[in-house]
Amino acid sequence: MEEVLCRHPVIEEVGVMDLTDDLWIERVPTAVVLEGNQQVTEEAIIEFCKQPIVRFKAPKSVEFVESLPENPQGKILKRELRKK
Numbered sequence: 001m002e003e004v005l006c007r008h009p010v011i012e013e014v015g016v017m018d019l020t021d022d023l024w025i026e027r028v029p030t031a032v033v034l035e036g037n038q039q040v041t042e043e044a045i046i047e048f049c050k051q052p053i054v055r056f057k058a059p060k061s062v063e064f065v066e067s068l069p070e071n072p073q074g075k076i077l078k079r080e081l082r083k084k
Contacts, residue, residue: 001030001059002014002016004048004053005030005032005045005049008045010034010038011032011033011035013067013076014030014031014032015031015032015078016059016078017031017078017081017082029061029062029063030045030063031063031064031068031081032045032065033064033066033067033068034064045059046058046060046062068081069081
């Protein structure tokens with residue numbers, strides 16, 4: 001899914017987390033960093049994902065962040081994203 005989201009014209013960086021809730025339903029919360037002063041709605045990003053992938057794998061929520069936590073090598077620290 002990260003590959004699909006990175007194709008969106010206003011998204012600069014993406015952090016996708018796989019979580020399961022109490023009912024064993026997989027949720028796919030997503031954190032995105034937008035390019036510059038670009039704006040887009042959460043609904044638009046979710047719909048964008050539903051075109052190339054199956055609907056149930058699309059993110060259920062999108063959080064807009066200024067930056068993603070990274071290690072010194074530039075790899076996104078998903079553990080830190082999950083804490084939020």
